[in-house]
Amino acid sequence: xxxxxxxxxxxxxxxxxxxxxxxxxxxxxxxxxxxxxxxxxxxxxxxxxxxxxxxxxxxxxxxxxxxxxxxxxxxxxxxxxxxxxxxxxxxxxxxxxxxxxxxxxxxxxxxxxxxxxxxxxxxxxxxxxxxxxxxxxxxxxxxxxxxxxxxxxxxxxxxxxxxxxxxxxxxxxxxxxxxxxxxxxxxxxxxxxxxxxxxxxxxxxxxxxxxxxxxxxxxxxxxxxxxxxxxxxxxxxxxxxxxxxxxxxxxxxxxxxxxxxxxxxxxxxxxxxxxxxxxxxxxxxxxxxxxxxxxxxxxxxxxxxxxxxxxxxxxxxxxxxxxxxxxxxxxxxxxxxxxxxxxxxxxxxxxxxxxxxxxxxxxxxxxxxxxxxxxxxxxxxxxxxxxxxxxxxxxxxxxxxxxxxxxxxxxxxxxxxxxxxxxxxxxxxxxx
Numbered sequence: 001x002x003x004x005x006x007x008x009x010x011x012x013x014x015x016x017x018x019x020x021x022x023x024x025x026x027x028x029x030x031x032x033x034x035x036x037x038x039x040x041x042x043x044x045x046x047x048x049x050x051x052x053x054x055x056x057x058x059x060x061x062x063x064x065x066x067x068x069x070x071x072x073x074x075x076x077x078x079x080x081x082x083x084x085x086x087x088x089x090x091x092x093x094x095x096x097x098x099x100x101x102x103x104x105x106x107x108x109x110x111x112x113x114x115x116x117x118x119x120x121x122x123x124x125x126x127x128x129x130x131x132x133x134x135x136x137x138x139x140x141x142x143x144x145x146x147x148x149x150x151x152x153x154x155x156x157x158x159x160x161x162x163x164x165x166x167x168x169x170x171x172x173x174x175x176x177x178x179x180x181x182x183x184x185x186x187x188x189x190x191x192x193x194x195x196x197x198x199x200x201x202x203x204x205x206x207x208x209x210x211x212x213x214x215x216x217x218x219x220x221x222x223x224x225x226x227x228x229x230x231x232x233x234x235x236x237x238x239x240x241x242x243x244x245x246x247x248x249x250x251x252x253x254x255x256x257x258x259x260x261x262x263x264x265x266x267x268x269x270x271x272x273x274x275x276x277x278x279x280x281x282x283x284x285x286x287x288x289x290x291x292x293x294x295x296x297x298x299x300x301x302x303x304x305x306x307x308x309x310x311x312x313x314x315x316x317x318x319x320x321x322x323x324x325x326x327x328x329x330x331x332x333x334x335x336x337x338x339x340x341x342x343x344x345x346x347x348x349x350x351x352x353x354x355x356x357x358x359x360x361x362x363x364x365x366x367x368x369x370x371x372x373x374x375x376x377x378x379x380x381x382x383x384x385x386x387x388x389x390x391x392x393x394x395x396x397x398x399x400x401x402x403x404x405x406x407x408x409x410x411x412x413x414x415x416x417x418x419x420x421x422x423x424x425x426x427x428x429x430x431x432x
Contacts, residue, residue, distance in 0.1 A: 010223075010245050013241070014242075018236075021127060021128045022126060022144065024061065024264065027244065032054075037052065039054070045293065047290065048067065053065055053067075061264060063261065064248070064251060068255070072294050072295065073300060075258050078432070079309070080429070081265065083272075084266050085266050085269050086239055087110060089108070091108075091127075092107065096190045102180070102181055105177055106176050108171075111269030122148035123149070124220045127143065129143055130211045131209060139207075219236050219411060226413075231335075231417075233414045233419070246419050250262075263283045268314075272388050287305075309358055311397075312350060312384050312386030315407055316400075318333050318335045328374050333403040335405070335413070337369060338371060343372065350386035350389075354396060366424045402419065
């Protein structure tokens with residue numbers, strides 16, 4: 001695949017993945033096409049050597065693995081971890097508001113979103129809808145309206161002269177988007193709207209009642225290569241679908257003799273405490289079943305973990321030319337500078353000297369440059385699934401990512417060369 005083809009496919013993945021549910025569906029399709037077999041957690045697993053499998057949980061978390069042929073007790077597992085969710089605006093269960101003859105949708109803020117960029121954008125709606133069928137079955141479907149159906153208008157500066165002085169956003173009052181203007185006294189039935197939408201889709205004509213939904217607003221502006229020389233990628237959800245894509249590409253290209261695993265957890269942006277999050281049992285459950293397929297020894301799992309290494313892949317803060325003083329002067333990662341190794345003395349990142357050295361060795365074998373990031377000592381540091389997974393499993397872990405601008409904005413910026421560099425490193429990691 002050429003550099004242009006790689007980035008073109010990445011942009012398509014980003015465009016087709018407006019929610020974690022869609023991202024997981026797209027990942028599953030890619031692995032299915034590559035010959036990986038889907039497993040069901042409620043069934044017994046019979047795993048063969050040198051075979052690929054994948055499993056979903058909650059439709060929003062994804063694990064794929066290749067069993068390889070090497071002895072797990074001697075060589076362990078090559079594991080990469082990412083997350084599928086991004087900060088956004090999520091519809092409330094009963095979202096419809098009617099104010100001044102405008103229909104609006106009540107929203108909650110999911111994760112640590114930068115709120116001001118959500119104003120004055122063409123927004124659409126996507127996610128999962130759960131419904132009842134004619135024969136009383138409960139079923140779910142993914143929806144994506146694609147078209148811009150919502151807008152959060154700013155207040156004109158004439159009515160708020162101090163807005164550029166740094167006014168906070170009132171999440172309850174100011175974030176509901178406008179979707180419709182109606183006549184005096186008219187009502188809008190949102191559930192009927194969803195039901196009609198479902199019935200118009202192939203395979204859901206038997207829907208009779210909406211039971212629940214998890215729907216997210218998203219920006220309809222498509223991902224793009226930007227800059228005079230197209231050196232950058234501008235897109236929503238680069239944090240962390242960029243990592244999902246590069247890690248998946250690495251596994252599909254690099255799986256070889258050693259057991260290789262990719263986990264894409266949900267709910268990282270809100271703490272990871274869920275059945276499909278990094279604090280939940282999803283990954284351990286899959287790994288235990290993988291180990292049990294090759295060894296019945298009582299201490300097998302702990303021995304395998306001891307020989308294993310995990311890449312926790314989540315975006316890093318590139319040094320912003322307008323705010324370079326926000327970075328430690330010795331640790332200023334550049335866009336298009338290659339993977340960033342993230343370090344924190346208080347274990348907000350799981351990297352240590354051993355895991356860093358092992359990752360650097362992989363970069364050198366793949367002839368890929370690497371950078372380092374440490375937060376300024378007077379600023380609080382974010383975190384990733386790395387420390388959580390390391391704590392849950394006891395696995396040696398290194399936190400890495402690609403440098404980006406505008407993390408947690410509705411639209412972020414990354415280097416156009418970096419995704420392919422990260423994919424090369426992850427491919428080499430799995431192939432070692």
